[in-house]
Amino acid sequence: MALGGLFGSSSAPSNPVPQQPKFDSETVATILEVQTKIQEEFAINTAKTLVDHATEQCFTKCLKAPYAVNGSTSLAQDNNCVESCLAKYLRSWNEISKTYVGRLQQQPPSN
Amino acid sequence: MSSIPNQIQTKINTISSNGEAVAQVNNIIQVEEQKFQIQQDIHNFTKLCFNNCININSTNILSADLTTNESQCLSDCVSRYLDVNLQIVKSLQGGK
Numbered sequence: 001m002a003l004g005g006l007f008g009s010s011s012a013p014s015n016p017v018p019q020q021p022k023f024d025s026e027t028v029a030t031i032l033e034v035q036t037k038i039q040e041e042f043a044i045n046t047a048k049t050l051v052d053h054a055t056e057q058c059f060t061k062c063l064k065a066p067y068a069v070n071g072s073t074s075l076a077q078d079n080n081c082v083e084s085c086l087a088k089y090l091r092s093w094n095e096i097s098k099t100y101v102g103r104l105q106q107q108p109p110s111n
Numbered sequence: 112m113s114s115i116p117n118q119i120q121t122k123i124n125t126i127s128s129n130g131e132a133v134a135q136v137n138n139i140i141q142v143e144e145q146k147f148q149i150q151q152d153i154h155n156f157t158k159l160c161f162n163n164c165i166n167i168n169s170t171n172i173l174s175a176d177l178t179t180n181e182s183q184c185l186s187d188c189v190s191r192y193l194d195v196n197l198q199i200v201k202s203l204q205g206g207k
């Protein structure tokens with residue numbers, strides 16, 4: 001599962017409706033439109049979760065109280081940490097995705 | 112996404128007289144919900160395991176790459192979590 005798909009950047013729906021003669025072209029267009037909208041809706045929710053979690057993790061790992069900007073914790077240094085923390089977070093997401101999906105394919109989820 | 116946004120529901124309503132089309136849409140929703148749920152699982156695992164496996168401090172903030180140890184820890188973290196999950200389900204089912 002690539003991160004590109006996370007933000008819905010893929011141009012085509014991942015499960016295109018096969019050409020079925022039982023639907024007229026207008027119905028097929030509607031189904032495809034609904035599919036795209038649903039995928040967008042989920043992609044937005046997924047991206048929000050990523051931003052929330054990464055912010056929480058990187059805030060906790062990179063900043064220390066007191067959170068004054070002009071104190072010894074300079075903003076530039078904090079930003080550097082946040083940048084690399086986010087990069088690490090995205091790589092972690094991919095690593096965990098690989099392991100989890102691999103395991104799901106071995107055995108179906110128990111719940 | 113527990114409920115379908117109005118904008119999408121309105122679209123679905125325009126094909127509501129076509130039972131097969133509605134079935135197709137419901138199938139699409141089910142597939143997308145499954146994919147979404149798996150991604151949410153991955154988000155939760157990442158949050159948990161990142162916190163436990165990734166050590167960022169003042170001497171170690173610049174590397175954006177994961178070290179071998181970090182990658183291994185993340186992968187093991189998910190695997191062990193799922194092991195515990197399975198064991199708990201089994202225990203609650205009275206297997207042990």
